[in-house]
Structure formats: structure tokens, C-alpha cells
Amino acid sequence: MEQQKTETRSITAEQRKRVEEVCFRSLALIGRNCEYLEQHFDRTGADTSTRQAVADIDTAAIQLDRTLTEAITLLEFLHEDTKPQLYPIDLCELLQQVAAQSDMIRAQLGVDIRLDYGGCTTCCVMADRRDAELLCLHLLSNALHASREGGSVCIALRRTESGWQLTVTDDGCGLPGEDVQAALENRRSFLGGAQLGLLLCRECCRRMDWSLQLEPAPEKGTQAVVSIPLYTGESRPAGTVELRTGSETEQEQRKYHLRAMLVREMRTMPERGDPEDEF
Structure with a gap:
């Protein structure tokens, strides 16, 4: 019974991959929109506060992308049963x-x-x-x-x-x-x-x-x-x-x-x- 509970709570590699794809796709969308807004501001003009807000969103998305990548890599390492071939x-x-x-x-x-x-x-x-x-x-x-x-x-x-x-x-x-x-x-x-x-x-x-x-x-x-x-x-x-x-x-x-x-x-x-x- 306990083993069944453990299996139910565990996440499969396929499920983890789907989560990764959704997260990275969303982050990529944020990055593209920030780039679009910066180009739009260059054409139409924008105040300093607005430009800084978009830059802050872009920086936060990059930091989140980095953290997510690190976390995924770390989890992969921790779940591997054997060390890599050297x-x-x-x-x-x-x-x-x-x-x-x-x-x-x-x-x-x-x-x-x-x-x-x-x-x-x-x-x-x-x-x-x-x-x-x-x-x-x-x-x-x-x-x-x-x-x-x-x-x-x-x-x-x-x-x-x-x-x-x-x-x-x-x-x-x-x-x-x-x-x-x-x-x-x-x-x-x-x-x-x-x-x-x-x-x-x-x-x-x-x-x-x-x-x-x-x-x-x-x-x-x-x-x-x-x-x-x-x-x-x-x-x-x-x-x-x-x-x-x-x-x-x-x-x-x-x-x-x-x-x-x-x-x-x-x-x-x-x-x-x-x-x-x-x-």
C-alpha cells in the first residue's frame, strides 16, 4: 500500500519534461515581448520608468530561466543511479x-x-x-x-x-x-x-x-x-x-x-x- 502511494506521488520523466517545456516556452514568450516593447519604445518613445519596468521584467525572466535550468540539472544529477562515464x-x-x-x-x-x-x-x-x-x-x-x-x-x-x-x-x-x-x-x-x-x-x-x-x-x-x-x-x-x-x-x-x-x-x-x- 505504501509503495502504491509513493508511485502515485512520483512524477514521471515525461511529466517533468512537459513541465519544463511549458515553463521555458512561457519564459521565451516573455523575452520576445520585452524585446518587442523595447523596439516599439525606440520608434514611439517612452518615459524612463516604463523602459526600466520592461528591463526589470526581462532581467527577472532571465534569472528565472537560469534558476530553472540549474534546478532541472541538479535534479537530473540527484536522480541518476550511477555516475557518468569519465x-x-x-x-x-x-x-x-x-x-x-x-x-x-x-x-x-x-x-x-x-x-x-x-x-x-x-x-x-x-x-x-x-x-x-x-x-x-x-x-x-x-x-x-x-x-x-x-x-x-x-x-x-x-x-x-x-x-x-x-x-x-x-x-x-x-x-x-x-x-x-x-x-x-x-x-x-x-x-x-x-x-x-x-x-x-x-x-x-x-x-x-x-x-x-x-x-x-x-x-x-x-x-x-x-x-x-x-x-x-x-x-x-x-x-x-x-x-x-x-x-x-x-x-x-x-x-x-x-x-x-x-x-x-x-x-x-x-x-x-x-x-x-x-x-
């Missing part, structure tokens, strides 16, 4: 594709991205590429959310005795801690977020047998430290799914895929300005 990937290549968007980030947010390999040219690790991309994207996104205009984010990769250490460091608001001002600045930087990004990062690490630690940066800000086990195979093994295909076309596709994901993330960033004006 293959060797070149982490240096993936980070290069992320850092390739530095000009766009600097132009839009005024934040510099610095990539530091510590002299490494390749870094082969066992990973699921989708999970590794999500992890890098969300760690960078969190760092950008915390940073102010004129700030910087450093993505560093170092070899350790037991593996590799990936560190994403920002000079932004820092962890909330006990400092009231830092807590206020942290809340302002991540205003409206459901804080699913960090959960998703931890889940990506768990699935790949990596680990994630957040800690204060040495001077100011926060650093996310990802510990990655050492790959014991050859430096660039042949015949694997991830490393066999390295054509320029695929690399460009991956770069533009990451760019599209990052553009979407940047549209959820808070407006830059003097933090003193916001309290």
Missing part, C-alpha cells in the same frame, strides 16, 4: 576556451580575466566534459558576480603531489562571514539568486570524484579550490572519446558553446557601480 580531457584546453571570452567580459563588466597555468602546456584529467564545463562556468560566474568594475579574476592551475589544483580567485565582496559590511555586499552581489550554483558545482565534483572548497582569498575576495585526482594513464592517450577528436571545427564549436552559456550568465549580473551608492 574520459581523459585536456583541462588546459577547456580553460583556454573559457578565458577566450575575456575581451567580452572586460567590455561588458569591466573585470579582467587572467589565466595562469604555472608553466603547464597540457593537463589531462578524468572527467565528464559536460560536468567540467558546468563547473568552470559556474565558478567563473560566481567570481564575476562578486567582482566590482575594475576588479580581476584569476584562474590558476597547479600540479600537486596527488593531482591537480584548479583555483578561481576574485577580489570581490568575499564570503559573508561575521563582517556586516561583507555580508551586505555579498547579498547585493548575489541578489535574487537561489544559490543553486554552488550546489551544482559540488554535485559536478562529486560525480567526477573531484572536491571543491571555498575559502577567503589571501588578500581580498574569495577563492574556489578544486582538487582533481592525478590521471595515471599516458599524457595524451589515444583512442579515447574525448581526446580523439581535436579538429579546429570542434574546438570552435566548443568555444562558441561556452560563449553562449557565458553570455546568458552575464545577463544575470548586477549592475556595476559604486558600492557606497547601494546602501
Whole structure:
């Protein structure tokens, strides 16, 4: 009897997919209407308050789209019975594709991205590429959310005795801690977020047998430290799914895929300005 109740209360994959389709279709409609209204205002004119109201609706829809996507991905991960199949990937290549968007980030947010390999040219690790991309994207996104205009984010990769250490460091608001001002600045930087990004990062690490630690940066800000086990195979093994295909076309596709994901993330960033004006 209890089993029947559980089955009745559970939602099937098909039902969940229909819910997702309805939600994303509605969000897309909101986005298209906001775009139409902005174009209409450009032709006919509108007061500042009306324009700001439409912009606020568009921003809220983008944030909701992001939160819904994160929640769906997180639920998929949590409901999977087995971990994904891991293959060797070149982490240096993936980070290069992320850092390739530095000009766009600097132009839009005024934040510099610095990539530091510590002299490494390749870094082969066992990973699921989708999970590794999500992890890098969300760690960078969190760092950008915390940073102010004129700030910087450093993505560093170092070899350790037991593996590799990936560190994403920002000079932004820092962890909330006990400092009231830092807590206020942290809340302002991540205003409206459901804080699913960090959960998703931890889940990506768990699935790949990596680990994630957040800690204060040495001077100011926060650093996310990802510990990655050492790959014991050859430096660039042949015949694997991830490393066999390295054509320029695929690399460009991956770069533009990451760019599209990052553009979407940047549209959820808070407006830059003097933090003193916001309290």
C-alpha cells in the first residue's frame, strides 16, 4: 500500500519534461515581448520608468530561466543511479576556451580575466566534459558576480603531489562571514539568486570524484579550490572519446558553446557601480 502511494506521488520523466517545456516556452514568450516593447519604445518613445519596468521584467525572466535550468540539472544529477562515464580531457584546453571570452567580459563588466597555468602546456584529467564545463562556468560566474568594475579574476592551475589544483580567485565582496559590511555586499552581489550554483558545482565534483572548497582569498575576495585526482594513464592517450577528436571545427564549436552559456550568465549580473551608492 505504501509503495502504491509513493508511485502515485512520483512524477514521471515525461511529466517533468512537459513541465519544463511549458515553463521555458512561457519564459521565451516573455523575452520576445520585452524585446518587442523595447523596439516599439525606440520608434514611439517612452518615459524612463516604463523602459526600466520592461528591463526589470526581462532581467527577472532571465534569472528565472537560469534558476530553472540549474534546478532541472541538479535534479537530473540527484536522480541518476550511477555516475557518468569519465574520459581523459585536456583541462588546459577547456580553460583556454573559457578565458577566450575575456575581451567580452572586460567590455561588458569591466573585470579582467587572467589565466595562469604555472608553466603547464597540457593537463589531462578524468572527467565528464559536460560536468567540467558546468563547473568552470559556474565558478567563473560566481567570481564575476562578486567582482566590482575594475576588479580581476584569476584562474590558476597547479600540479600537486596527488593531482591537480584548479583555483578561481576574485577580489570581490568575499564570503559573508561575521563582517556586516561583507555580508551586505555579498547579498547585493548575489541578489535574487537561489544559490543553486554552488550546489551544482559540488554535485559536478562529486560525480567526477573531484572536491571543491571555498575559502577567503589571501588578500581580498574569495577563492574556489578544486582538487582533481592525478590521471595515471599516458599524457595524451589515444583512442579515447574525448581526446580523439581535436579538429579546429570542434574546438570552435566548443568555444562558441561556452560563449553562449557565458553570455546568458552575464545577463544575470548586477549592475556595476559604486558600492557606497547601494546602501
